[in-house]
Amino acid sequence: MNSEISPTxxxxxxxxxxxxxxxxxxREYAExxxxxxxxxxxxxxxxxxxxxxxxxxxxxxxxxxxDIFDSRxxxxxxxxxxxxxxxxxxxxxxDMLSAMIYxxxxxxxxGVLSGLLAISAGVTVGLIAAYAGGAVDALLMRVxxxxxxxxxxxxxxxxxxxxxxxxxxxxxxxxxxxxxxxARAVRGTAMIERNKEYVEAAxxxxxxxxxxxxxxxxxxxxxxxxxxxxxQIAHAISTEATLSFxxxxxxxxEPSLGLLIANGFSFLLSxxxxxxxxxxxxxxxxxxxxxxxxxxxxDVLNPRLQK
Amino acid sequence: xxxxxxxxxxxxxxxxxxxxxxxxxxxYAIGNPVDILLPDDANETERQAAIRxxxxxxxxxxxxxxxxxxxxxxxxxxxxxxxIPSIELIFxxxxxxxxxxxxxxxxxxxxGIPLGLWAGLRPGTKTDEAIVTGSILGFSLPSFWQxxxxxxxxxxxxxxxxxxxxxxxxxxxxxxxxFATWDGFTHLLLPAINLSLFKLALMIRLTRAGVxxxxxxxxxxxxxxxxxxxxxxxxAHVLKYILVPIITVIGMELGAVIAFxxxxxxxxxxxxxxxxxxxxxxxxxxxxxxxxxxxVTLMFIVINLVVxxxxxxxxxxxxxxxxxx
Numbered sequence: 001m002n003s004e005i006s007p008t009x010x011x012x013x014x015x016x017x018x019x020x021x022x023x024x025x026x027r028e029y030a031e032x033x034x035x036x037x038x039x040x041x042x043x044x045x046x047x048x049x050x051x052x053x054x055x056x057x058x059x060x061x062x063x064x065x066x067d068i069f070d071s072r073x074x075x076x077x078x079x080x081x082x083x084x085x086x087x088x089x090x091x092x093x094x095d096m097l098s099a100m101i102y103x104x105x106x107x108x109x110x111g112v113l114s115g116l117l118a119i120s121a122g123v124t125v126g127l128i129a130a131y132a133g134g135a136v137d138a139l140l141m142r143v144x145x146x147x148x149x150x151x152x153x154x155x156x157x158x159x160x161x162x163x164x165x166x167x168x169x170x171x172x173x174x175x176x177x178x179x180x181x182x183a184r185a186v187r188g189t190a191m192i193e194r195n196k197e198y199v200e201a202a203x204x205x206x207x208x209x210x211x212x213x214x215x216x217x218x219x220x221x222x223x224x225x226x227x228x229x230x231x232q233i234a235h236a237i238s239t240e241a242t243l244s245f246x247x248x249x250x251x252x253x254e255p256s257l258g259l260l261i262a263n264g265f266s267f268l269l270s271x272x273x274x275x276x277x278x279x280x281x282x283x284x285x286x287x288x289x290x291x292x293x294x295x296x297x298x299d300v301l302n303p304r305l306q307k
Numbered sequence: 308x309x310x311x312x313x314x315x316x317x318x319x320x321x322x323x324x325x326x327x328x329x330x331x332x333x334x335y336a337i338g339n340p341v342d343i344l345l346p347d348d349a350n351e352t353e354r355q356a357a358i359r360x361x362x363x364x365x366x367x368x369x370x371x372x373x374x375x376x377x378x379x380x381x382x383x384x385x386x387x388x389x390x391i392p393s394i395e396l397i398f399x400x401x402x403x404x405x406x407x408x409x410x411x412x413x414x415x416x417x418x419g420i421p422l423g424l425w426a427g428l429r430p431g432t433k434t435d436e437a438i439v440t441g442s443i444l445g446f447s448l449p450s451f452w453q454x455x456x457x458x459x460x461x462x463x464x465x466x467x468x469x470x471x472x473x474x475x476x477x478x479x480x481x482x483x484x485x486f487a488t489w490d491g492f493t494h495l496l497l498p499a500i501n502l503s504l505f506k507l508a509l510m511i512r513l514t515r516a517g518v519x520x521x522x523x524x525x526x527x528x529x530x531x532x533x534x535x536x537x538x539x540x541x542x543a544h545v546l547k548y549i550l551v552p553i554i555t556v557i558g559m560e561l562g563a564v565i566a567f568x569x570x571x572x573x574x575x576x577x578x579x580x581x582x583x584x585x586x587x588x589x590x591x592x593x594x595x596x597x598x599x600x601x602x603v604t605l606m607f608i609v610i611n612l613v614v615x616x617x618x619x620x621x622x623x624x625x626x627x628x629x630x631x632x
Contacts, residue, residue, distance in 0.1 A: 154566035
């Protein structure tokens with residue numbers, strides 16, 4: 001049977017179809033110049049976070065290179081060794097620019113990882129609910145309604161109050177507050193997809209349930225997952241920063257952007273603005289550009305808005 | 308309708324029971340309840356007495372029953388730090404939080420709806436784009452950092468407004484409020500703006516989307532054909548049409564505003580229950596944490612219940628679906 005149909009031909013044609021579709025999406029995306037700029041900013045920030053140990057002028061964790069006599073220097077100061085602090089130093093004499101790059105690395109790590117984990121959890125629940133239907137669906141959606149009935153910040157706050165500080169605990173709390181959004185969106189899309197002909201065809205071919213759900217229905221649910229995923233990662237970064245600022249998120253030994261801002265809070269009132277303002281601006285730029293990208297993706301991927 | 312309400316009430320009771328079970332498990336079963344309920348400097352005799360008094364030698368199920376029974380009577384333990392019943396402590400802080408939340412909601416409605424109308428009536432123009440980008444910026448600004456910037460600009464640099472505390476309160480129409488004195492009002496202004504910004508962005512987006520959906524509808528065309536002035540179309544017809552979903556969202560967002568007040572209250576040292584919970588977590592004042600969780604859960608269940616019932620009243624389809632299930 002396989003010999004009658006060349007296995008490479010349909011694969012090749014489908015890949016060119018995918019390619020031209022991607023190119024079309026990109027052309028539509030690029031119609032807004034602001035969205036392209038935001039995407040570039042996102043890529044640059046991600047690169048900076050990944051390459052932090054190479055591009056940061058100083059290792060903010062290495063106590064041997066930090067001099068307490070350099071503490072609280074304003075931006076642009078040069079220390080006796082000839083090292084320039086472009087964005088000033090914090091209360092311990094750390095170079096703000098380096099601390100921010102490392103903080104960004106941690107914030108992005110927590111945001112992206114929790115986002116991905118929440119997507120896998122939410123997508124699984126949503127697909128199960130849509131495909132099983134009946135009592136399973138009703139029960140799972142009740143749980144989702146319950147989760148969405150409470151604001152994310154409150155649930156995360158409560159979880160961390162019980163669990164304590166730590167990167168793993170923050171990621172767990174962020175997954176707990178995010179998965180329900182994906183579950184609901186995926187269930188909605190999957191319910192529509194389930195009744196389409198290609199699923200009927202797959203069933204009549206005798207494919208197994210998991211294969212139909214993950215191999216056929218899931219790829220068609222991707223657009224809303226991508227859009228909500230982008231927005232949720234921005235939201236997770238913001239929530240982590242807020243929790244760390246309140247002293248409930250990451251421990252002081254692992255300074256994310258939120259913790260850097262919190263450290264600068266006490267100096268702010270005495271006029272040493274740079275310790276709090278610069279990490280805040282970086283946080284804002286990060287969240288803002290991710291949100292712009294997500295907003296544009298929603299317009300591009302939404303079939304109802306297509307011309 | 309009655310069946311629907313009863314069904315929702317039963318569901319709410321079930322949710323409350325589930326939360327109480329989680330809280331009980333979290334505080335009483337995972338951690339050592341004696342460590343949790345006794346101050347750190349307690350000696351061995353006090354520990355033994357506490358174990359007997361708390362009934363910790365009894366089966367877990369019985370303990371949960373006792374916890375529930377006490378909770379129903381409003382007894383959720385006594386605060387270590389303030390040495391008064393934790394539930395009383397929370398209710399004493401509630402008015403300050405509610406005042407802040409109401410002010411923030413008011414600002415976001417009073418500013419957000421006009422801006423949303425303005426943008427929605429001019430889709431695709433520079434003004435529209437500016438307002439929309441501004442609202443994304445509002446979503447993106449981390450609430451706590453935005454609060455710090457408000458303090459830096461208006462308190463430190465300009466010195467116009469105080470940066471912390473509630474200031475003097477007075478009595479107005481029998482309610483204790485910051486509006487009664489000028490000092491109280493100036494103290495309220497920055498925290499209220501801080502808390503409102505996020506909801507303001509939401510109001511802009513909602514109103515703008517509503518206007519854009521309503522403008523092409525037939526009844527607007529008809530009003531135009533009748534010769535109704537453009538101002539009257541917007542203010543009387545469009546606004547009335549889009550107000551129902553906006554009011555529902557406002558109802559649902561009240562809970563979120565109260566939750567986010569924890570951040571605002573911490574930054575501005577506003578003596579509400581949000582600051583209380585953060586202080587209690589930092590001081591390990593666990594009875595207050597338990598009581599806060601139960602009170603807030605109850606509050607959210609009531610808010611969600613009211614919103615659901617309102618939905619059912621406004622949209623008969625919800626009711627019918629509930630009955631046929």
